[in-house]
Amino acid sequence: MRTQVVIIGGGPSGLLLGQLLHRRGIEAVVLERKTRDYVLGRIRAGVLETGLVGLMEEAGVAERLHREGYVHEGTQISLNGEMFHLDFKRLTGKPVIVYGQTEVTRDLYDARESVGARTEFEVDHVVIHDADSDHPFVTYDQHGQQQRLDCDFIAGCDGFHGVSRQAIPLSMRREYEKTYPFGWLGALSETPPVHDELIYANSDRGFALCSMRNANLSRYYIQCALSDHPGDWTDKAFWQELRRRIPAEMAEKLVTGPTIEKSIAPLRSFVTEPMRWGRLFLCGDAAHIVPPTGAKGLNTAASDVHYLYNGLRQFYEERDSEGIDRYSERALLRVWKAERFSWWFSGLLHRYPDQSPFDLKMQQADIAFLRDNEAQQRAFAENYVGLPY
Ligand code: FAS
Ligand code: PHB
Numbered sequence: 001m002r003t004q005v006v007i008i009g010g011g012p013s014g015l016l017l018g019q020l021l022h023r024r025g026i027e028a029v030v031l032e033r034k035t036r037d038y039v040l041g042r043i044r045a046g047v048l049e050t051g052l053v054g055l056m057e058e059a060g061v062a063e064r065l066h067r068e069g070y071v072h073e074g075t076q077i078s079l080n081g082e083m084f085h086l087d088f089k090r091l092t093g094k095p096v097i098v099y100g101q102t103e104v105t106r107d108l109y110d111a112r113e114s115v116g117a118r119t120e121f122e123v124d125h126v127v128i129h130d131a132d133s134d135h136p137f138v139t140y141d142q143h144g145q146q147q148r149l150d151c152d153f154i155a156g157c158d159g160f161h162g163v164s165r166q167a168i169p170l171s172m173r174r175e176y177e178k179t180y181p182f183g184w185l186g187a188l189s190e191t192p193p194v195h196d197e198l199i200y201a202n203s204d205r206g207f208a209l210c211s212m213r214n215a216n217l218s219r220y221y222i223q224c225a226l227s228d229h230p231g232d233w234t235d236k237a238f239w240q241e242l243r244r245r246i247p248a249e250m251a252e253k254l255v256t257g258p259t260i261e262k263s264i265a266p267l268r269s270f271v272t273e274p275m276r277w278g279r280l281f282l283c284g285d286a287a288h289i290v291p292p293t294g295a296k297g298l299n300t301a302a303s304d305v306h307y308l309y310n311g312l313r314q315f316y317e318e319r320d321s322e323g324i325d326r327y328s329e330r331a332l333l334r335v336w337k338a339e340r341f342s343w344w345f346s347g348l349l350h351r352y353p354d355q356s357p358f359d360l361k362m363q364q365a366d367i368a369f370l371r372d373n374e375a376q377q378r379a380f381a382e383n384y385v386g387l388p389y
Contacts, residue, residue, distance in 0.1 A: 013284030014157030015108035045101035047295035049386030052302035069099035091381040132278030180267035208245035267291035290342035341383040
């Protein structure tokens with residue numbers, strides 16, 4: 001079998017790329033290791049930059065997002081219970097939209113199925129062949145049969161644990177990594193959000209985040225030890241700890257209830273360079289990971305998709321390879337800015353085991369400067385709503 005683009009990975013990166021290419025008549029086959037329901041069962045990102053919203057509009061899948069998403073014009077930051085507001089709209093003219101990654105992925109799967117685009121689920125042993133030639137191909141097992149797909153290009157959208165990054169010889173790759181001495185314990189509850197905006201809280205007991213999915217679905221996080229397991233935390237213990245980390249007036253009005261999902265994500269900053277090898281292009285978590293503090297994971301995957309989609313469109317429509325030749329350079333320029341913001345914001349809000357009293361004073365002064373200085377607020381807001389593509 002042959003196609004124009006093989007997309008490995010049916011998460012948001014792969015599906016958004018596939019939908020954008022389809023809209024330009026460029027054929028792509030998505031190979032996904034899991035089932036659709038398994039992919040949709042993952043609880044991940046919640047905040048969409050305007051760039052991602054624009055791509056969803058361009059892909060023709062933004063109708064529900066605009067109907068059900070929440071426009072947020074700012075956020076709350078608190079330090080030991082003292083809360084202040086950052087007004088993105090006033091500072092940048094732009095908001096963000098709160099709409100779960102699960103829903104983004106659902107909308108993209110629905111769109112893909114409605115146009116009859118080919119997605120192969122439950123594929124195994126995906127192997128990339130001859131990526132550094134003009135005739136690359138992918139083999140994979142499905143229902144006990146080995147299949148082969150010849151193609152022009154391969155998009156590695158298979159996340160951090162996928163096979164695409166490993167297909168680039170180590171001698172050709174440079175990897176940059178920072179791990180953090182804590183994780184995020186996330187909980188989903190069918191309760192009304194505690195506030196109409198997100199609350200990022202730095203407290204003596206550690207970081208907490210109050211987020212949401214809709215008027216009766218809340219998403220909360222607390223910084224936890226890397227040795228913790230979700231089962232170590234009863235609902236009662238989770239709610240009690242969250243209350244102790246957020247401002248008192250919020251703790252008083254917090255509506256608790258049974259958690260319907262609890263999971264722990266370790267925090268990591270990671271980038272692999274280059275994001276291209278021959279006719280293989282890495283996209284999204286396959287190439288980079290950010291701590292979720294700045295809500296940049298999904299959104300940086302989207303900017304990769306923007307650059308790769310436009311590069312492939314330019315190749316097929318104008319027979320011009322400038323966009324794909326400069327894909328890695330352009331994508332990485334924005335990736336590193338997202339890595340910086342996510343690393344900085346994580347340093348601002350979390351308590352580190354080795355933090356000295358001086359370090360703590362610096363962190364508190366950093367938060368005070370953000371609270372008091374309009375230029376710092378504007379810099380924060382421009383990063384949070386999304387730097388230009
Ligand atoms: P994904 O990992 O989403 O998708 C990759 C897909 O490839 C998966 O469906 C996988 O099954 C498939 N795959 C893997 N190997 C394969 C193979 N060999 N063959 C075929 N298919 C294969 N970001 C935020 O902005 N905010 C958050 O709060 C946030 N929370 C997160 C929590 C967790 C636990 C994790 C892991 C990530 C979180 N992220 C968050 C980041 C996350 O949203 C990613 O940035 C986003 O999923 C990136 O999308 P993809 O690049 O499509 O990768
Ligand atoms: C979420 O709603 O899951 C979320 C929101 C903002 C973040 C991280 C996660 O920075």
